[in-house]
Amino acid sequence: xxxxxxxxxxxxxxxxxxxxxxxxxxxxxxxxxxxxxxxxxxxxxxxxxxxxxxxxxxxxxxxxx
Amino acid sequence: xxxxxxxxxxxxxxxxxxxxxxxxxxxxxxxxxxxxxxxxxxxxxxxxxxxxxxxxxxxxxxxxxxxxxxxxxxxxxxxxxxxxxxxxxxxxxxxxxxxxxxxxxxxxxxxxxxxxxxxxxxxxxxxxxxxxxxxxxxxxxxxxxxxxxxxxxxxxxxxxxxxxxxxxxxxxxxxxxxxxxxxxxxxxxxxxxxxxxxxxxxxxxxxxxxxxxxxxxxxxxxxxxxxxxxxxxxxxxxxxxxxxxxxxxxxxxxxxxxxxxxxxxxxxxxxxxxxxxxxxxxxxxxxxxxxxxxxxxxxxxxxxxxxxxxxxxxxxxxxxxxxxxxxxxxxxxxxxxxxxxxxxxxxxxxxxxxxxxxxxxxxxxxxxxxxxxxxxxxxxxxxxxxxxxxxxxxxxxxxxxxxxxxxxxxxxxxxxxxxxxxxxxxxxxxxxxxxxxxxxxxxxxxxxxxxxxxxxxxxxxxxxxxxxxxxxxxxxxxxxxxxxxxxxxxxxxxxxxxxxxxxxxxxxxxxxxxxxxxxxxxxxxxxxxxxxxxxxxxxxxxxxxxxxxxxxxxxxxxxxxxxxxxxxxxxxxxxx
Ligand SMILES: [Zn+2]
Ligand SMILES: [Zn+2]
Numbered sequence: 001x002x003x004x005x006x007x008x009x010x011x012x013x014x015x016x017x018x019x020x021x022x023x024x025x026x027x028x029x030x031x032x033x034x035x036x037x038x039x040x041x042x043x044x045x046x047x048x049x050x051x052x053x054x055x056x057x058x059x060x061x062x063x064x065x
Numbered sequence: 066x067x068x069x070x071x072x073x074x075x076x077x078x079x080x081x082x083x084x085x086x087x088x089x090x091x092x093x094x095x096x097x098x099x100x101x102x103x104x105x106x107x108x109x110x111x112x113x114x115x116x117x118x119x120x121x122x123x124x125x126x127x128x129x130x131x132x133x134x135x136x137x138x139x140x141x142x143x144x145x146x147x148x149x150x151x152x153x154x155x156x157x158x159x160x161x162x163x164x165x166x167x168x169x170x171x172x173x174x175x176x177x178x179x180x181x182x183x184x185x186x187x188x189x190x191x192x193x194x195x196x197x198x199x200x201x202x203x204x205x206x207x208x209x210x211x212x213x214x215x216x217x218x219x220x221x222x223x224x225x226x227x228x229x230x231x232x233x234x235x236x237x238x239x240x241x242x243x244x245x246x247x248x249x250x251x252x253x254x255x256x257x258x259x260x261x262x263x264x265x266x267x268x269x270x271x272x273x274x275x276x277x278x279x280x281x282x283x284x285x286x287x288x289x290x291x292x293x294x295x296x297x298x299x300x301x302x303x304x305x306x307x308x309x310x311x312x313x314x315x316x317x318x319x320x321x322x323x324x325x326x327x328x329x330x331x332x333x334x335x336x337x338x339x340x341x342x343x344x345x346x347x348x349x350x351x352x353x354x355x356x357x358x359x360x361x362x363x364x365x366x367x368x369x370x371x372x373x374x375x376x377x378x379x380x381x382x383x384x385x386x387x388x389x390x391x392x393x394x395x396x397x398x399x400x401x402x403x404x405x406x407x408x409x410x411x412x413x414x415x416x417x418x419x420x421x422x423x424x425x426x427x428x429x430x431x432x433x434x435x436x437x438x439x440x441x442x443x444x445x446x447x448x449x450x451x452x453x454x455x456x457x458x459x460x461x462x463x464x465x466x467x468x469x470x471x472x473x474x475x476x477x478x479x480x481x482x483x484x485x486x487x488x489x490x491x492x493x494x495x496x497x498x499x500x501x502x503x504x505x506x507x508x509x510x511x512x513x514x515x516x517x518x519x520x521x522x523x524x525x526x527x528x529x530x531x532x533x534x535x536x537x538x539x540x541x542x543x544x545x546x547x548x549x550x551x552x553x554x555x556x557x558x559x560x561x562x563x564x565x566x567x568x569x570x571x572x573x574x575x576x577x578x579x580x581x582x583x584x585x586x587x588x589x590x591x592x593x594x595x596x597x598x599x600x601x602x603x604x605x606x607x608x609x610x611x612x613x614x615x616x617x618x619x620x621x622x623x624x625x626x627x628x629x630x631x632x633x634x635x636x637x638x639x640x641x
Contacts, residue, residue, distance in 0.1 A: 019066070034193055037066065048066040049197075050077040050190035057073070059142055059190045 017064050027064055034060040067190075069229045079103035081140065081192040082130075082201050082227035083110045088183035089129035090223075094118070098185065099161050099211060099220045106237070107226030111209050113161070118221050123203040126223070130201065137196030138181040142189055150175040150186065161211060162186045200234035201227035204241075213373060244478050249530035250377040256535055256543070256592060259378065259526075267375045267382030269523055274543035277572065278529075279522060281541050283363060285415075285639075286387055286519065293408055295359040295389055300341025302365055306331035311496055312340040313432055317465050321368045338364035338388045339515060343497040346392060351501040356511070357393035357401050363522075364388050378527035379482075385522040391514040392499070398512050402448045402470070402487055405516050409472055409485045412518050415639055416529065419475040420485075422454050425462035432465060433492040441489040442468040466492045476532050484520035484528070489513075536593040536615060538641045545632070546573040547589045548610075551582055551601035558605040562598060562625060569629060590615055596632070 018024045022040045033053075037045035037060070051058055068074050083101040087110050090096050099111030112118070145153065147169060154163040166175060166186065178187045180195055192198070203225040211217040228234040245251070253259050258275030261268075271279060287297070303325060309315040314322065314336065323334040335341065342360055351358065367383045374380055391401050413420055424445055427438045445468055449456050456470070463469055472485035490513045493499075500508040519525040529537070539545055546566055550559035556577050566573040574594075576585045582599060589597045598610040603622075610628055612620040623631075 044066055044068075047068040049069060049074050049192055050067040052067065057067070057077075057190045059140070060193045061139075061141065062190075 015064055029065050030063045032061050032063055033058070036064055076103040077190055078192065078198075078229065079108040079227050080187075081195070082198055082225060083108040084140075084178060084180065084183070084185055084187070084191065085130050085133050085195055085198060085201075086110055086126065086203065086223060086225060087112075087185060088133055088180060089126045091183060092129055093126060097161060098159055099209075099222075100165075101185075107204065107224060109222050109224045111211070111220040111222045113218060113220050118206060118223075120206050123206065123223065127201075127203050130198075130203075133181070133195050134198045135196075136181065137194050139194045140178055140180045140191045142191075143177045143179055143184070144174050145177060147171055147173055147175055150177070153177075153184075154186070159186075198227060199229050200231040201225060202234060202238065209373060213371060215372065240478060244480075244531075247478070247531040247534045248377075249379070249527040252530050252535040253377070258530070258543070261377075266372060267370060267380075269378055269381055269383070275526070277543040278537065278541050279526060282519065282522065282525070286363075289408065289411065290359075290361050290389070293359070293404065295361040297361045297363075298342065298345050299362060300335075300338060300345065300364065302335055302367075303327070303332050304335060304341060306333060308340050308344070309333050312343070312493065313466065313496060314340070317430065317432070321370075323367050323369060334367045335364070336366050336368045338362050338366060338386060339390065339493060340497075342388075342390045343493060343499065346390075346499055347497065351392070351511070353394060353501055353503050353509075356501065357391055357397050359389060359391045361387070361389040378523040381521075381523050384524070387517050387519045387522065389516050391516065392494075392501075392511040393513075395512045398444045398489070398514075399448050399451075401514060402445060402489075403452060405487050405514065406448065406452060406454070406470075409487075409518050413472070413474065413485075416532070417641060418532070420472050421475070421481070422449065422456040423459050423462075423471045423473060424449065424456050425459040425464075425469050425471060427468065428461045428463050428465060430465055431463070433467070437491045438468065441491055445470050445487070445489060464488050464490075466490045474528060476528060478531075482524070482528055484525060485518050486516065486520065488515040490515060536595075538639060539595045539632070540636045540639045542572070542593070542595050544572055544574050544592065544594045545636070546571055546596045546598060547585075547592075547594045548573065548575045548598045548600060549582055549585045549589070550575075550577060551599060553579070555600050555602070555605060559600045562600060562610060565625060566629060569633065571629070571632065586613065598628070 013029055014026050015029045016024050016026055017036055019040055025036065025040055027036050033051045034045065037048055048060060051060060051062070053062070067077055069078055080103040083103065087098060087101055090112055095115040097113040099113065101110030102108065147166060150166045151163060154166060169175065175186065176188055177184050178189060178191050203223055205224045207222045207224065208219050209222040211220055226237060228237065256274060257272050258278070259272055260270045262270060306315065318336055322336050325332050325334065342362060345360065363385055365383065365385050370380060370382055393401055426442055449470065467488050467490040469486050469488040471483050473481040474484050475481050494510050494513050499511055501511050503509045548559050548563050550556045559575055559577065563573055563575040578585070586597055593615055595615055597613040599613065600610060604610055609622045609624050612623050612628060614620055
């Protein structure tokens, strides 16, 4: 399973999201995981059912923050 | 990311399917929600219906589910305080949900999931929308007590499954169909092997044909154990409370035990054979020269299981364990564990079972010191590594008195079943103050193993029925040969053939009913009898039999004596 770790407090508006196996992506705070995946891999976006952030299971509609 | 191929993926996917089913049910019926989790291979939801649901209505619910998928409703997570959540459930008459929430901590944030007009108490996660569900099917309907408690209301449980591809669903349904055909409860009825009665829920009745198989399994077991240096004992089923207190079962296992009173004293029906076996050991003096001492017992045990979990012979309340306790010097442990592994391997090979091995470590509820557990666990691990057996580790899944090695059989449908086990126990010898005299003339504490090969005879029997789909190898077949005379005039010769096989110990039946040969053969086929011998004029003149095998069909004429010779050899080598 691939997982992601969030988040970075250095910028108010932007946040670094690391998706295991797909590298780090800088996105606007509040972007949903589903939207984030679309920018990373359309295939992954299509196949993903849910996600883990720092180990916790969340919905794809969960915002990255 | 969690996709369907991850271990958690199907859970998320099917849990959303269960919500969609609940939404469909709420649209169609007056019903209250129980709980609706995903389970292995599928999901269920428990409902309390105003009018009991019938099986025919599942189709209607499925159709409504398809509409909800079509509507592609976004699935949103909503958080509430406990009070808000209780108020919501009160307003919507969701009494069961109300009960669940009222047990949560007062300050807990409570999450709900909403899709369209439907909202459900749930921790999630869920798919982003109902449109992501592709292939699903509702499979069955069952009764289930609220919270598994017989004193609480009986709800109706709808089972279903869901897959991201239609093909995956179809393959799954095909596998299920094959499993249904092989279901030991169905075959057990058809072949008249065993039964269950309301008078003894979870307590199996063996019929004559089932008993034949059971005895063959036991005979095989006795032969092999004698060869492996075991002695057999039998200990009582009912034993005094003080013994169970000493063994620790009274404190650790009471909820699974049955009790009775004799002469105003408490007695328990044994859930395990060990304490009885300890008493036998204590009867004599033991020297290190007698070790390892292998004491076997085909012991009938009783364990309470909730009625909802009973399942044919797979899960029963009384069963016979092919138990043995091995007493030995600490330095003999590895050697003995290795011998037991070899014995187990031999048994499973005879039946053609593949298996895998698991090592289970200290559970939360346990007795004994950390050091003892460490020592015992290392010993088991060392043997597995030495024998180059690949194994998985189940943290915290050991017995309360020691770590164990479990053998999980794989059946023809790829399902696995735990059967054999080897449990090390440094604690019971302490509890029962078992001793032996060492080379120094002093008393010492022996090490001990509990082990089973079949596990429970009942469960192993069920596994065999499904594994062979009722077509038992000839050494186990309840009826090995049926003789079918062509007409009444051939009955005398048929009887002579019957007599000859009977006196050689073959389990043979003579079908002398006034029916057509074809009919009798079809019936023997249905009963999965390995050999059918047709006898007519030609056979009588030449002292032969026309041999028919249940799978291979007609095998032609054979001299009676040479057929008998081959048959006995096949039985002898336990050919499949
Ligand atoms: Zn839920
Ligand atoms: Zn035992």
